[in-house]
Amino acid sequence: MPTRRSPFLALVAGLALLASAFGQDIHSLAAEGTVADIRAALEAGADLEARGGGPGFTPLMVAAGWGPTANVEALLEAGADLAATLPNGTTALMTAATRGRLANVRALLAAGADVNARNHAGGTALMAAAGGTAPDVVAALLEAGADLHARDAAGWTPLILAADGGVAGSVRLLVEAGAELEARTDDGDTALLRAAQYGEAESVTALLAAGAEVDARNLNGETPLIAAAPWLPEIVAALVEAGADVNARSELGVTPLLAAAQYGEAESVILLLDAGAEPNATLDGMTVLELAEMNGAVVDTDAYRRLQAAAR
DSSP: OOOOOOHHHHHHTTGGGOGGGSOSSHHHHHHHSOHHHHHHHHHTTOOTTOOBTTTTBOHHHHHHHHSOHHHHHHHHHTTOOTTOBOTTOOBHHHHHHHTTOHHHHHHHHHTTOOTTOOOTTSOOHHHHHHTTTOHHHHHHHHHTTOOTTOOOTTOOOHHHHHHHHTOHHHHHHHHHTTOOTTOOOTTOOOHHHHHHHTTOHHHHHHHHHTTOOTTOOOTTOOOHHHHHTTTOHHHHHHHHHTTOOTTOOOTTOOOHHHHHHHTTOHHHHHHHHHTTOOTTOEETTEEHHHHHHHHOTTTTSHHHHHHHHHTO
16 A cells, blocks of 8 residues: 655654653653652752753643643643654644544643644644544634644645544534645545545545545556555445546556456456446456456455456
8 A cells, every 4th residue: 555655644643652752851751750740850850941852841741741731731730842843843743643642632722822833844733633533623723723734744634634544423523614626736636536545545535525536646547446446445445436537547557447457356357347447458468367367365256257358
């Protein structure tokens, strides 16, 4: 399958691995201590804006991502800088959103955190939440005025990130809020293309129901059906039912049936033949049947026999 390559996600992907790197100091207290512990440390001279935890978290960032809401509030009351960022531009709000910490997100927003601040890859807190697994955080950020049309440095929007991550609840929220269905990444991928490429059936269904273009093409000429055909029969069925072109060709000449045969996806082969896919299509001089034989996975199956009969 294709890789998930949003530069914003690349910047935040390592956050979950850093919880053990805070050390036994104000950062550790922000994550695991009590409000009394934090206040005592500050009274003893601990630096409210100390940097630690690998990339340079402040105590507020640590509390936002790993600590209880009471610790977030205690640090805010002590004057912690809401606008402080990691070297890559990530804020405390982005950290909380990435980690799906709804109560912490709300506390930061109530304190005046900039809901549309961007990191150095153009990412926002809404993108962080949309690319994660927390629709409730997406809802809270939208309510606070987050820009659902924001794009990162590679053209990814919150909706594309949600579709790519398979969070159907977030997809539905963003669609209902008015997200642009046909927005494209720099590679030409739409939300439906990303959902189809990764087998996110609920997201595919939600996007189709909202009116997403079923035959949208990326820069390689791939449609959602071509992307899904090699390994995702459930999505193939949904796209075919929605009227996808079963004989579309990519820039390389790949059709959905050629892709399904080449990768040995028997169920998709049958679905596509039933929908009228051309059984005699060729790719680099090889027929659908020859590609199926080369893979071997569908030989001696109903799909293979259907191909043999259709190719005559």
